[in-house]
Amino acid sequence: MYGATLSGRVQLRDSKDPNVRKRLDYSGVVLWLEPLGAPAPELKPARAKMIQKDKTFIPHILAVTAGATVDFPNYDPIFHNAFSNYDGQIFDIGLYPPGSTRSVRFTRPGVVRIFCNIHATMSAVIVVVPAPWYAVTAKDGSYSINGLPAGLYRLRLFHERATKATLDRLAAEVSITHAAERLPAITISESGYLSVPHKNKYGHEYPPPPSDEGFYPSVRK
Numbered sequence: 773m774y775g776a777t778l779s780g781r782v783q784l785r786d787s788k789d790p791n792v793r794k795r796l797d798y799s800g801v802v803l804w805l806e807p808l809g810a811p812a813p814e815l816k817p818a819r820a821k822m823i824q825k826d827k828t829f830i831p832h833i834l835a836v837t838a839g840a841t842v843d844f845p846n847y848d849p850i851f852h853n854a855f856s857n858y859d860g861q862i863f864d865i866g867l868y869p870p871g872s873t874r875s876v877r878f879t880r881p882g883v884v885r886i887f888c889n890i891h892a893t894m895s896a897v898i899v900v901v902p903a904p905w906y907a908v909t910a911k912d913g914s915y916s917i918n919g920l921p922a923g924l925y926r927l928r929l930f931h932e933r934a935t936k937a938t939l940d941r942l943a944a945e946v947s948i949t950h951a952a953e954r955l956p957a958i959t960i961s962e963s964g965y966l967s968v969p970h971k972n973k974y975g976h977e978y979p980p981p982p983s984d985e986g987f988y989p990s991v992r993k
């Protein structure tokens with residue numbers, strides 16, 4: 773068994789997002805391979821991090837293997853929360869103070885949408901994949917998946933601003949026979965994507981957040 777590399781590039785089109793239209797930011801697309809006709813290898817318990825800083829989850833898109841534990845350290849001077857209440861895995865790590873951290877283990881493959889129950893503008897996605905062969909695109913859309921045994925796979929994709937139908941159509945069989953494989957460019961259309969405002973963990977509209985006065989003196993409006 774040897775470890776081949778599959779690389780390529782993703783492009784986004786039909787976007788309403790200025791980061792994509794003006795700055796050609798193609799980051800945050802998750803690609804992963806599922807083996808066809810062979811069992812997925814046993815996964816090592818992995819650990820990853822999604823930090824809370826400047827009222828933002830960083831990274832915005834994180835991919836981990838099933839069984840991985842994700843730490844959510846709070847680097848802000850204010851309380852935060854992280855919860856998910858639909859799709860993927862349901863969890864709520866409660867309200868936790870500056871400088872502390874909470875952890876969640878993601879047990880099964882799926883797309884987990886994450887929000888903060890205090891700050892309506894905060895969101896992130898954790899894509900839990902079933903095998904250790906995955907990548908998240910860089911700003912230029914490039915990706916590289918390493919350590920692939922020769923064989924047949926199904927390539928699958930996740931992009932936050934694409935519909936499920938679009939992503940399902942892009943899933944493709946990929947045969948790995950050489951040490952370095954390169955796929956033709958993949959174009960993902962954001963057409964048909966609707967950004968729907970989410971509710972808080974109680975299923976209600978967000979009340980105004982607590983005052984940050986004194987915590988963020990430099991960004992006070």
Ligand SMILES: [Cu+2]
Pocket residue numbers: 827851852853888889890891894
């Ligand atoms: Cu928050």
